[in-house]
Amino acid sequence: MKLNLKAIAKRWQKVWAERKLFEADPLDKPKFFITVPYPYVNGYMHIGHTYTDMRPEAFARYKRMRGFNVLFPFAFHATGTPIESAAKLVAEKDEKQLSIYKDMGFKDEEIARFCDPKNIIKTFVKAARKDINTFGLSVDWRRSFFTTELNPRYSKFIQWQFRKLHKAGYLTKGSHPVVWCHKDNMAVGDHARSEGEGEVPEELTIIKFKADDVIFPCTTTRPETVFGVTNLWINPNLTYVKALVDGETWIVAEEAVPKLEAQKHKVQIVEKHKGEEILRKHVHNPLTNTAIPVFPAVFVTAHTGTGVVMSVPAHAPADFAALEDYKKQDSAARNIVPISLIKVEGFGEIPAAEACKKYNIKDQNDARLEEATREVYSKEFHTGVLLPITGKYQGLSVQNVKQKIISDLVDAKHAVKFYELLNPVVCRCRTRCHVKIVDNQWFLAYGNLQWKEKTHKALANCKLYPEKVRTQFMHVIDWLKDWACARQLGLGTKLPLDKEWVIESLSDSTIYNAYYTIAHHLKNIPVSQLNEAFFDYILLGQGTIDKIKADHNLVEQMKQEFNYWYPVDFRNSGKDLVQNHLSFYLFNHTAIFAEKHWPVGIGVNGYVTLQKMKMSKSKGNVRFMRDLIKLWGPDVVRMSILTNAEELDDADWDDDVAASNSQKLIQWYTFAVDNYGEGDSTKTDIDAWFVSKINACTRDMTCSMDKTLFRTALQRGYFDLQRYFKWYARRRGNILNAEIVKQFIETQTKMLVPFVPHICEEIWMKLQKQMLASTENWPVFDEAAIKPELDAIEDGIAGIVDDISTVVSLSKIEKPVKINIIVAADWKSKLFTLVKDKIKTTRNAGELIKIAMQDVSLKEHGAETAAIIQRIAKDHGKLPATVLHQEVEYQFLKDSTAFLKANFGCEIEVVKEQESKEMKAKQALPGKPAVVVS
């Protein structure tokens, strides 16, 4: 049959829209509110969205069929820098940016309009909405919106939220280090870097070594080793400056000056020197107060810190190697011996020396130094303990004492903290970045302990799909620090208390689920009427209505609607959002809303991969939702993506799977339409068995649907059920029971609705149903119709088919004329039943035999009984799940002779063991009849 899946989809989407099927308003029945993070609209929806959006979609349709009033809204995110930057690049006619849009199929004149970010937003909102509709998502579009000031009503809402956060004390101001590009004059996040992805400002320490009134500020990651400094290093080839830093005279590499300035130090250069000019005989270690020399070393770079480093040859392989090098040219250095200060497992007194030997380090330029350093540092940090030379710190572990030493040094003004990038970071504009301390930064105080506690409570009350992400959530809540929630660039909403700042994109997206409940009404209210009292009254139930300018009837209605829909019952997103968005979502709800409005359920899923590769725009392996739908039609895409993975596993998109699913859907359609109402009215055990399976599959699928385990749900409710049906049809010689086939077709089709609603509607129409498939009730199962004992019979028949095949092929009889099936004697089933019971208490064959011999009928077959017991005691897995009496087994085999005859194309005879003259008859066991082929 030729079926146009896309045309079918289009037809039913139109019907749903005309009947406003998914426009949800409060009703007198239980509600279920489902949301998904709105996509960022700087491009087309891709396959990743397909997965994350499909889960709530399937859940929404399922819940509707379960009788819930379901609200599933959808909106769009435009906050942040990417759209604005893209518009800027278009304005600058940047080739790369233009070609991105060209590749998407836009014409030059359309692209030209993208110099205005608003046009980018509008274009992609429109495109996304179209894609989502073509995909068949059951969305209430009346409530749709996009973010930023370009939507002033949303901005009003966000500003209200931030005033609330401020009043609650969760919005604070402070300074913090960021990776900064001084050319672009902005913080450079991972995505805006051409090099150095993942690099973050590391906290280093600058320790001040004094020589008269000049300070040699050493940058170090290991301030605890200050006790073991034998000398300082400077690079003789670099340019250093003598400068006034915060009123002190420092010697630092020239490159360090802008970095110091960026970190709140006042720097005034006094004079410049070549490195070799500033070597010294003596500087003073501020902690041990010993005098040490300043030596030259070429491994010192100007990129890290001040360009002045302290040398700890006992614990730093690089220092050790450099010192050895220097000893060759300066006799004064030869007296210097490494000072050990850390005792560490697996090493002797001077770990650095041992490491240099182990890695066969030649000199200070040796590439393997890096590895040697890593090994020593890591060992010392994790297992090292400070020696007596460290005075009051002795006996403490490096790990524990490090922060203490830093704060002691800083308190004593011997040191300052300094942030540095330990590996190069280069901005897209090709400028090398450094760390800047940003002032007056606004934070959401996720570090606030009371807030964390509240959020933990919210998490504890929240159902998670799957439950196993809970530990991760708990860690994230504990781990989150204050979040810089505003920036000076990008689209968004201005911070109400400080109009210089724009609220950053993750921070304006935490409680907007509440906005959906009233969004369609808001469109009819003038922006000027959306004051504080308005939102207070509707969303918090605070204040009185007389302070509100908007129409009071409407406001009352909105308040009711909010209270009807809220809280969110299920919010689904990718697993990458656990550590930010979803946790922020919990935090902010506890800050703004009453406890009854805190989130009820959160769903998390994996990523979508293509050929096991993570999707990435730069690698060019991105597939858009629209292209997939064009290729396969929405139902196939919907089904394929959900059969692919569940829980936190990644779903790998595979066109072969899609092709196979496409075929399966068409087959199901054909089968359902052709067979509905066909068949006879006879009924035997096999019919009862299939009914049992229909009910069992319905039960299992329902259970999985409730847990959003859609893959398992389809496995049980579709793939397994189809397999059972095949067996049923085979057993009935393809002439089916009409009533049962009807039940099968209806149940199966209904259970497919959440996944492939379009083709289900088409089937439903062909079956002459009055209602839409989408509005049908989810099938109920009858527990009483589920009969495991019937499985024993069917397993028995499948088993005998199996055994006969084996025996036939072993017998080398090409064309058997007769097959004898010999059913085990009844005393054997008695024995099996007995052993099955007693084996729980003992596995000793002797004891079991003794017990069995107490039974007269078993004693009669003493030798055989003993032999059988010995065999099954060794491996009681051989016992069948259900032991049937000989008569039952005989009967069902007898009943299936026609079936077996058809299968093997020869005569079939079923006899009881005691009536058989065959030698092999005594091999028969319950559930395992003997087979004789002739």
Next chain:
RNA sequence: GCAGGGGUGGCAGAGCCUGGUCAAAUGCGCUAGGUUGAGGGCCUAGUCCCUUAGUGGGUGCGAGGGUUCGAAUCCCUUCCCCUGCACCA
């Protein structure tokens, strides 16, 4: 490094919580046969090794050790893989 999730047959992927019925579901792939004008599809059987007119033995669930009558499943150690680590959507 820290945190989270994993390592099962040619592949994908169940099983692990609650140990035995697990040589391990199911799907794909592969082999043979059937159906078909051909292809596709569909149907049937097979697909770790050895043995056999059968229901027997061996090896096996990242590696090593332990608990147990018994371990893919529980405990310990170890190796490896994936994800995240922030001001970014």
